[in-house]
Amino acid sequence: MLGNLINQGRIKSPWVVHFDCGSCNGCDIEVLACLTPLYDIERFGILNIGNPKHADVLLVTGTVNQRNKHVLKNIYDQMPTPKAVIAIGACGCSGGVFREAYNVVGGVDKVIPVDVYVPGCPARPEAIIDGVVAALEKVKKLLGMTA
Amino acid sequence: MARTILPFGPQHPVLPEPLHLKLTIEDETVVEALPTLGYVHRGLEKLCEVRDFNQMIQIVERVCGICSCLHALCYCEGVEQIMGVEVPRRAKYLRTIWGELHRVHSHLLWLGLFADAFGFESLFMQFWRVRERIMDIMEATCGNRVVVSVNVIGGVRRDLTPEQCAWIEQEVAIAEKEIRQLTSTILNDYTVKKRCCGKGVLTKDQAYQLGAVGPMLRGSGWAQDARQTGYAAFGELGFEPIVEFDGDCYARSAVRFRETLQSLDLVRLAIARMPAGETATNVGGAGDDDTPQVIGGKRGDIMQAYNRDKSHRVVAAPPPNLDIPAGAIAAKVKGKPQGEAVTRVEQPRGELMYYLKADGSKHMDRVRIRTPTFANIPPLLAMLPGCELADVPVIVLSIDPCISCTER
Amino acid sequence: MLETIPLSLDQVAAVAKECFDDGWRQVTMSAVDCGEAGFEILYHYDKDLVMKHYRLSIPKETVVPSISPVYFCALLIENEIRDQFGICFSDIVLDFGGALYLEAEVRAMPFCKVSVAEKQS
Numbered sequence: 001m002l003g004n005l006i007n008q009g010r011i012k013s014p015w016v017v018h019f020d021c022g023s024c025n026g027c028d029i030e031v032l033a034c035l036t037p038l039y040d041i042e043r044f045g046i047l048n049i050g051n052p053k054h055a056d057v058l059l060v061t062g063t064v065n066q067r068n069k070h071v072l073k074n075i076y077d078q079m080p081t082p083k084a085v086i087a088i089g090a091c092g093c094s095g096g097v098f099r100e101a102y103n104v105v106g107g108v109d110k111v112i113p114v115d116v117y118v119p120g121c122p123a124r125p126e127a128i129i130d131g132v133v134a135a136l137e138k139v140k141k142l143l144g145m146t147a
Numbered sequence: 148m149a150r151t152i153l154p155f156g157p158q159h160p161v162l163p164e165p166l167h168l169k170l171t172i173e174d175e176t177v178v179e180a181l182p183t184l185g186y187v188h189r190g191l192e193k194l195c196e197v198r199d200f201n202q203m204i205q206i207v208e209r210v211c212g213i214c215s216c217l218h219a220l221c222y223c224e225g226v227e228q229i230m231g232v233e234v235p236r237r238a239k240y241l242r243t244i245w246g247e248l249h250r251v252h253s254h255l256l257w258l259g260l261f262a263d264a265f266g267f268e269s270l271f272m273q274f275w276r277v278r279e280r281i282m283d284i285m286e287a288t289c290g291n292r293v294v295v296s297v298n299v300i301g302g303v304r305r306d307l308t309p310e311q312c313a314w315i316e317q318e319v320a321i322a323e324k325e326i327r328q329l330t331s332t333i334l335n336d337y338t339v340k341k342r343c344c345g346k347g348v349l350t351k352d353q354a355y356q357l358g359a360v361g362p363m364l365r366g367s368g369w370a371q372d373a374r375q376t377g378y379a380a381f382g383e384l385g386f387e388p389i390v391e392f393d394g395d396c397y398a399r400s401a402v403r404f405r406e407t408l409q410s411l412d413l414v415r416l417a418i419a420r421m422p423a424g425e426t427a428t429n430v431g432g433a434g435d436d437d438t439p440q441v442i443g444g445k446r447g448d449i450m451q452a453y454n455r456d457k458s459h460r461v462v463a464a465p466p467p468n469l470d471i472p473a474g475a476i477a478a479k480v481k482g483k484p485q486g487e488a489v490t491r492v493e494q495p496r497g498e499l500m501y502y503l504k505a506d507g508s509k510h511m512d513r514v515r516i517r518t519p520t521f522a523n524i525p526p527l528l529a530m531l532p533g534c535e536l537a538d539v540p541v542i543v544l545s546i547d548p549c550i551s552c553t554e555r
Numbered sequence: 556m557l558e559t560i561p562l563s564l565d566q567v568a569a570v571a572k573e574c575f576d577d578g579w580r581q582v583t584m585s586a587v588d589c590g591e592a593g594f595e596i597l598y599h600y601d602k603d604l605v606m607k608h609y610r611l612s613i614p615k616e617t618v619v620p621s622i623s624p625v626y627f628c629a630l631l632i633e634n635e636i637r638d639q640f641g642i643c644f645s646d647i648v649l650d651f652g653g654a655l656y657l658e659a660e661v662r663a664m665p666f667c668k669v670s671v672a673e674k675q676s
Contacts, residue, residue, distance in 0.1 A: 020164045022187045024551050026212025026293040028163045029256060033282075036259075036275035050159070062551075066657065068165060068186040071157055097209055100197055101190040103657065122212060122293045181649075184631075185656035190639075358581050358628035376604050487557040489599065489606065502585040502597065517583035517599075525628040554656060 007143045010056055010082075011136055013045035017055035017079070021072050021108065022098075023062025026122035027089035031059055039125045046132055052078040057135055059128070060114075063091040063098050064105040076112045082142040084135035087114045088128060090121045097121075150178070155539060157186050162543070163260070164550040172536055180531040182524060188554040195511040200226060200484060203511060204298065210516060211552040212293050213256065214494045216249045219298035222514070224378060225490040225503040226300050236380075238302035240421040243380040244315075245289070245297055246492075247410040247417070251322070252281040253495035254407040257547050258333060261400055264544045265342040270332055277325045284315055306426045312418045323411050333404055343397035347530040347542035350394055357526040360519045361497020362402040363546060367394035373493035384416055396545040403547070483507055494519050496547045518552035559597065559610040564619065567598075570609060571622035571629075574600050581626040582606065586636045593617070594642060613642075623648040631655070 020028050034041045035048055049055060052075045064072060076085065087108040090096035095106040108114050115138050118131040151172050157165035165186035171179040194206050207222045208215040220242055227234060234242075259274035282292045288311060289295045297303045307315070333339060349359065354367035364371055365388055372388035374381045389405045391398035485507035491500045497519030504513040523546045530542055562570060574581075579600040587595045593614040600607050613619065621644040623630040633644045634655040 018163075019158055020187070022165075022189060022551070024209040024212040024215075024294075025164065025549065026209070026215070029213060029293065032163060032260075033275065033279070036279070037272050038276065038279045052158070062187070063189060065186070065188060067188070068157070071165065071186065075158060097206055098189045098191060098194075101194055103188050103190040121209075124292065188656035355578075355580055356575070356626070356628075358626065371604065373604070489557060489608065491606075498582075500582055500599070502583075502599070504587060513585070513587045515583075515585040515587075517585075521631065522583070522628065524631060529627075 007145060010143070011140055011145065013047065014056040014132065014136055014139070015047045015049050015054055016057040016059055016132065017049060017052045017075070018059045018061070019072060019075055021060050021062045021068050021092070022065045022104070023089065023091060027061035027092070027120075030122050030125050031061060031088065031128060034125045034128055039129065041129055041132070044129070044133075046129075052076075053080065055079055056083060056139065057132060058083065058085045059088055059132075060085065060092050060108045061088045063095050064108060064111050065103045066105065069105055069111045072108070072111050082139050084115045084139050085112055086116045086118060086128075086131045086135050088118045088120075088123050088131070090119060093117045093119055149173075153536070155543075157183075159540075162540075162548070164548065166543070166548060166550050168531075168539075168543070170531070170536070170539065175536050177531050177534050177536060177539065180528055182528065184550075184554055186554070187551045191555050192514050192516060195514045197510075199509040200505065200511050201300065203514065204300070205296065207514070207516070208294055208296055210518070210555055211549050213253050213549060214249055214496070214499075214552070215294045216245050216297065217492050217494045217499060218516075219296070220246055220379065221490050221492040221499050221501045222503070223298045223300050224492070225488040225501045226484055226505075228488040228490060229484040229486045229503060229505055230300070232301050234302050235425040236422050237306075237424040238426045239380040240417050241303045241305070241307065241426060242298065243384070243417045244307070244414055244421075245285075245295060245303075246379065247413045248281055248284060249295070250410045250495045251407055251414075252278050252285070254403045254410070255281065255326075257403060257495070257544075258400065258407070261541075261544050262333070262339075264540045265338070267336075267338060270329070270339075273329055273332075277322055277329075280318055280322045280325075284318055287311070288315070302426050304426075307418075307421075312421075316415055316418060319411050319414055323408065326407060326411075330404075334401060339400075340397065342538075342541055343400060343545075344393075344395060346396045346538050347534060347545055348393070348395045349526055349530055351392075353529060354394065354526060357529055358522045359497075359526040360522045361493070361495075361547075362399050362406070363497065363523050363526060365389060366391050366399035366402045368392040373491045373498040376491060378490070378492055380417060380420075383420070384413060386413070396541055399545050483509055484511070496520055496549055496552070497523065516555055518549070518555070520546065520549045520553040523548075524553065557608060559608045562598070562609040562611045564611065564613060564617065567611060568620045568622060568625070571598070571625045575625050578602060579607070581622075581628055584629065584632045584636065586640050586642060588640065594640060596636070596642070598622075618643045618645050620645050621647045 018031050087093050092108050098104045116131045116135045118127050153170045155168040155170050157167045167183040169181040170177050191206055195203055204219050207218045210218050255274045255278040259271040262270035285295050286292045289297055297305050349367050351368045354364050370388045370390045374386050389402055391402050484505035487504045489502050500517040502515035506512045527546050579602045582599040582601045585597045596611045598609040630648045633647050634651045636642050638655050638657050
């Protein structure tokens with residue numbers, strides 16, 4: 001009964017944590033633009049927070065490189081389950097224009113499992129919001145809530 | 148007294164980007180700050196060996212998404228200098244217009260983040276609301292909100308129709324009015340002054356000797372701006388840099404705020420004085436065929452998206468025509484660059500320098516990018532010791548850090 | 556064409572001091588790999604929006620005197636060159652030891668066209 005209530009809350013108001021993982025800032029500012037009055041993701045109950053331990057959804061922008069892959073893994077491990085990971089932008093999905101550079105490992109999925117890919121260079125705020133909504137469907141399945 | 152070492156970053160709520168500072172603190176006072184970089188290092192200068200010199204434009208635009216247009220401008224000017232290409236005057240003005248619009252959006256973004264750094268969230272929302280208007284201009288004229296890929300070697304690939312110019316002027320006028328409404332808050336509000344005045348002071352001598360650039364240098368009393376060198380159309384626009392003298396966080400935010408308004412003026416001036424004519428000179432491409440590339444097309448879906456998303460907003464008028472003029476640029480092979488060049492442009496964060504070396508093949512030999520934040524990190528390390536721990540986020544943000552620029 | 560002033564190895568620190576006293580701002584240094592001929596390091600200075608460039612040509616595996624005791628801001632640049640080209644600088648104010656950007660996995664002087672030797676310590 002209580003668990004059901006908590007699960008409902010998770011779906012209705014997912015908290016996201018954003019990690020810039022070697023992005024060119026293009027996608028980062030679009031993630032931030034989602035918070036601002038024009039797009040305003042808070043109207044869907046989505047809240048951006050700074051602490052991965054409080055988060056349900058991880059937004060990752062940019063390519064993974066040799067140094068930040070440890071940080072990314074660390075943040076992912078700190079998040080409580082059930083969790084969803086969204087890779088944003090061409091770089092997050094596959095490495096983008098940088099995939100041939102020497103310090104680049106590749107897309108986010110080389111390090112942690114990714115649930116939703118949001119393409120674009122940079123991804124539009126609408127696409128990012130759609131991505132979060134798609135990720136929630138996956139979380140619902142994980143929780144055994146079929147709605 | 149016992150010393151504590153406190154990590155700041157790489158994932159920190161106030162920083163959108165991963166920068167790690169190892170702060171040694173005594174009580175609440177910072178005594179030493181050591182940076183760790185490399186979380187965004189991709190090594191893209193090296194990509195010049197696998198991409199030809201035209202394709203490198205797309206790479207350098209992604210050094211930093213916020214000031215992409217100016218990276219491409221600096222790179223193109225360098226290659227043009229090496230190849231001895233004269234850019235048509237209209238193209239120079241178009242580059243100026245897009246470059247200054249980039250500065251406006253970047254400064255508004257920074258002013259918002261800065262307000263957020265000391266907890267003034269509603270001011271953050273206000274600045275970002277105004278910024279969306281500038282993003283709309285970019286999208287309507289270039290087809291993308293952030294990475295505006297307009298510069299090519301020899302000119303620009305898009306033109307502005309008279310209707311588009313008139314529309315931009317209207318939108319810019321509204322944006323200016325909205326920004327002016329925020330003047331008293333960002334410059335005179337008690338909270339803002341309490342958190343910024345006298346924090347992170349960089350004296351005039353320090354700023355110069357530590358190699359600070361851009362608003363950091365101008366906030367400390369130096370009237371130096373790479374736009375004074377007259378690249379693009381700035382030589383004909385009578386540009387004067389904006390200077391503040393206190394060298395603290397407040398002075399730097401005042402410089403950026405006043406520059407935002409100045410850039411809007413420059414956009415209008417450039418539109419008013421823009422001559423008619425070609426938008427690009429035919430120069431060599433790196434390919435071996437001489438079929439002209441024609442870029443152009445219908446933007447119907449973007450127009451629809453525009454109507455859908457923005458129907459609830461007050462706009463002067465919908466953008467007149469989003470179709471891109473066909474045949475915007477033709478590229479013909481006439482040669483490959485050989486030689487060296489150093490070019491500088493003023494990015495929103497300060498002076499950006501490119502050193503280019505080409506050896507006559509289709510790949511550049513060396514592309515060296517010195518970005519403004521890279522130059523502003525040593526002054527940051529000098530400002531932090533002696534400040535309170537609670538002021539660290541404000542001081543770090545006052546350099547307008549762009550880590551993806553710094554590390555490339 | 557870029558006009559540069561040639562510079563020899565023993566002048567590096569003295570020229571930097573001279574520029575500093577004369578009120579030049581250090582813009583940056585650029586390292587270039589010239590293949591067999593070794594490396595070139597360009598020192599860029601600026602004063603009142605006029606730039607001057609010094610060119611230092613060195614064979615590979617040369618230790619270059621650091622200018623960071625004079626220009627503190629050169630420390631990041633010199634550490635970056637060390638990372639990317641493996642050129643060692645003596646007396647850097649703050650030495651990251653080739654780990655400014657790179658993790659141990661890629662410490663192979665990525666900007667060099669040919670890796671010639673192990674890095675000196």
